[in-house]
Amino acid sequence: MKKLLLFVIIVSALGVQAQIQKNNKSVLTIEKIMQDPDQWIGTLPERISWDDNSSNIYFNWNPGMDTLSSLYSYNLKSRKTEKVSLKEQQNLPGRFSDYNSDNTKKVAIKNGNLYLFNLKKGTEKQLTDWLKRISAPQFVLDDSHISFLLDQNFFLLNLESGVIKQVTNFSSGDERPERKSQxxxxxxxxxxxxxxxxxxxxxxxxxxxxxxxxxxEIPEPLKIYLGKNRLRDASLSPTGKFVIYSTFEMPQGQKSTSVTHFVTESGYTEERDARAKVGSLQASSEMGIFDIENNKTVKIITDEIPGLKDLPEYLNDYPDKKPKDDAELKNRELSLFGPVWNPESDKAILVALSTDHKDRWILLLDPSTGKLDLLDRQHDEAWIGGPGIGSWGYSTGSIGWMPDGTSVWFQSEESGYSHLYTVNTETKAKKALTSGKYEVSEASISNDKKYFYFAANKVHPGVMHFYRMPVWGGELTQITSMEGNNEVTLSPDEKYLAIRYSYANKPWELYLQENKPGAEATQITQSTTDKFNAYPWRVPEFITFAAEDGAEVNARLYRPENAEKDGPAVVFVHGAGYLQNAHKWWSSYFHEFMFHNFLVDNGYTVLDIDYRGSAGYGRDWRTGIYRHMGGKDLSDHVDGAKMLVEKYNVSPERIGIYGGSYGGFITLMAMFTEPGVFAAGAGLRSVTDWAHYNHGYTANILNTPVEDSIAYRQSSPIYFAEGLEGALLMCHGMVDDNVQFQDIVRLSQRLIELGKENWELAVYPVEAHGFVEPSSWADEYKRIFKLFEENLK
CATH class of the missing domain: 1.20.5 (Single alpha-helices involved in coiled-coils or other helix-helix interfaces)
Known part of the structure; x- marks a missing residue:
């Protein structure tokens, strides 16, 4: 039966493709491919997790096309997939949980209260019954107690007696000085x-x-005044002698933006607060130590961290801003993250990140004195980043203690690619555990402490596999075998892999595989609809080409089978900047993937490039856009267009370009600064001036406008609008709270003042940055297709 079904699908697909070739017109329509993806493609499995006994896989899914997705489970013994009832869902522990050292018990939060689960007996016990919500539960003190946060304070629950003890006494506001007569x-x-x-x-x-x-009387914990700060986290040392706590303060006087909503239920316009702009005041954080035995606080000493006074190289372009002598040098601001406690002693690892994004220090903390000892410094004149390193999320990144108890593992781009390293906290000896022109991500140590498990694109930049490696380094064992992307969730007993897998033209499905190299992966879900499967979606060609500076650029290429001589072509620019799309798995740009199939059916060649700044290719590629967005990232697209002309029978006068967000930005830069390369361009939700974008993303790459105006001026399309020659379409959501509508309005005014006529702006009153309504998607892509039909054909 399966073979017959496969035969019918193949024959049907061949028939569709023959019809397309005969008519030179797609059987797809823009309305069809831009409709609700859940109804058209199908709802794909998401948020994969296991139960504690490794017997059930849980995932969000919607094969019945209900209004909303539901929670499903797959039982390994019965091999049945069933919807989880609402009552069963309510009894499942929340995401915030912790396991004891031998994984026999778990503490979790349900409805804001603590529950203890005995995993061997399959029982649960409610430990608190409060109206207030608890957070951050953890087993501590050799699993004899559970720590948690409540009302900005740190508590310990004794599992034997049930007694709850308040450990810290944090208080909002400032300490009032004792009143003395004078x-x-x-x-x-x-x-x-x-x-x-x-x-x-x-x-x-x-x-x-x-x-x-x-x-x-039993002395109360020392009252620690937080001022205007809020408690972010607190963690108890293994001996119970110290609490390390971190606080944050929202900036005072920060000027935020607002977004005007025009289509509202009330009929009135409504203003909604949105993000601040790059260079604005940022939230600050502090970390401190509470010495429980001595009832005192200990200050963490950061002044001696090496390199704090180092000046960034970009200041060479601004000699007037540089200090005249060493006496004027000041310590750079930094943020501390952690702690990562040694399991057997009061030693902790902290990670420090400079607020100018150029340094990451891994430090050993002595909580009794607050002194820090340097273990590793990672410096990048561009910005610190890469898989497992944590700069984008401002966190510790992937880091932990090795089985010997004296070494620490972490990730670094020291070699040019993000790899695993260890450093001995006593001898400071450092060792690379992995190496090569590939990136490691999602690393963790096995239950028995003998192996590392991690994902890596070792085989190909666009293929992700799951690997095992001896914990102190050695040969990598590839466990998954399906080409594409294998997103693995390991079962708690580490016997099975739940794999969310996809290929370039095959959306995500859930698979089950034994944790053995070469074991067969069994498909659990079938999510795509019959109407979606009826079309023969192409597998793009995965190619590389040489950029002008000799770099090898990866790309996806879509070509008509019988392309006309000197035919038209479209170059697509993915968004996000630091994102990968020329890979061999199902793209998050699935609308664009379907549109590219539609374009090819209509005679276009399509090129999709992982340009400079894209993820997956190491440090040099990641930082290739530092201080000049619209530099090498744009020249990669220009080189791609030249390659189409030289190798794939494309006319140099019939090439278009389009993309959204960062892709829209590149499209604008291409149309403004590369005359004659692209006859038409469509910029969607485009950044037009980086000085008006957010801080977290932009300050990494361009510093800030006040500090580095050169970088902003050479990277912002609004300064180059006078160069527009080809036909330009701009599309923007009016309630975009990411790249705000103001961006495109300012550029429109600039084009008006310059007297440019070959442009148009389409606005979408109810759409934010990521479009939601199928009618908006369809309208936008009809306009894009019309632009290309009128200017490239």
Missing amino acids: GQDKWLEEQQMELFDVLKEREAMNNARERQREKE
Whole structure:
């Protein structure tokens, strides 16, 4: 039956393709490919997880085309997939949980309260019953206690007695100084004590009673005043002697933007607060130590971290901003993350990140003194980043203690690619555990501490596999075998892999595989619809070409089978900048993938490039756009267009370009600064001026406008609008809270003042950055197709 079904699908696909070739017109329509993807493609499995006994896989899915996705489970024993009832979902523990050292018990939060699960017996016990919500539960003190946060304070629950103890005494606001008499009042008090014995006797008695109470009472934890800060996290040392806590403060006086909504239920326009702009005041954070035994705080000493006074190289372009001598040098600001406690002692690892994004320090902390000892410094004159390194998310990144208890593992781009390293905290000896022209991500150590598990694109930049490696380094064992992307969720007993897998023309499905190299992966879900499967979606050609500077650029190429001589072509620019799309798995740009098939059916060649700045290719590729967006990332597209002319029978006068967000930005730069290369371009939700984008993304790459105006001026399309020659279409959502509508309005005014006529702007009143409504998607891509038909054919 399966063979017959496969035969019918193949024959049907061949028939569709023959019809397309005969008519030179796609059987697809823009309305069809831009309709609700859940109804057209199917709802794909997401948020994969296991139960604690490694017997069920949970995932979000919607094969019945309900209004919303539901939680499903697959049972390994019965091999049945079933919808999880609402009652069963309510009894499942929340995402915030922790396991004891031998993985026999778990503490989790349900409905804001603590629950203890005995995984061997399959029982659960409610530990608290409060209206207030608990967070951050953890097993501590050799699994004898559970720590948690409540109302900005740190608590310990004794599992044997059930007693809950408050460990910290954080308080909002500032400490009020003790009121002391001064001047005339102080003189009068001293006179009274000098003249009257009864007052002296009463004071002595009160002091004696106070001393007696102090001896008899259990001392309260020291009150620590947080000022305007809020508690972010707190963590107890293995011996229970120290708490390391971190706080944050939102910036005072930060000027935020707002987004005007025009189509509202009330009929009135509504203003909604949105993000601040790059260079604005940012939230600040602090980290401190509470010494429980001595009831005191300990300051973490950061002044001695090496390199704090180093100046960034870009200041060479601004000699007036450089300090005149060393005496004027100041320590750069930094943020501390962690701690990662040694399991057996009061040693902790902290990660420090400079707020100018150019340094990452891995440090050993002695909590009794607050002193830091440098283990590793990662410096990048562009910005710190890469898989497992944590700069984008401002976190510790992937890091932990090795089985010997004296070494730490972490990730670094020291070799040019993100790899695993260890450093001994005593000898400072550092060792690379992996190496090569590939990137490691999602690393973790096995339950028995003998192996590392991680994902890597070792076989090909566009293929992700799951690997095992001896914990101290050695040969990598590839466990998955399906070409494409294998997103693995390992079962708690580490016997099975739940794999969310896809290929270039095959959307994500859920598979199950034994944790053995070469084991067969069994498909669990079938998500795509019959109407989607009826079309023979192409597998693009995965090619490379040489850029002008000799770099090898990866790309996807879509070609008509019988392409006309000197035919038309379209270059697609993916968004996000640091994102990969010329890979061998199902793209997050699935609308564009389908549109590219539609374009090929209509005679176009399509090129999709992983340009400079894209993910997956190491440090040099990642930082190739530093201080000049629209530099090498744009020249890669220009070189791609030349390659189409030279190798694939494309006319140099019939090439278009389009993309959204960062792709829209590149499209604008191409149309403004590369005359004659692209006859038409469509910029969607485009950044037009980086000085108006957000801080977290932009300051990494361009520093800030005040500090580095050169970078912003050479990277922003609005400064080059006078160069527009070809036909330009711009599309933008009016309630975009990411690349805000103001961006495209400012550029439109610039084009008007320059007297440019070969452009148009389409606005979408109810759409934010990522379009939602199928009608908006369809309207946008009809306009793009019309632009290409009128200007490239």
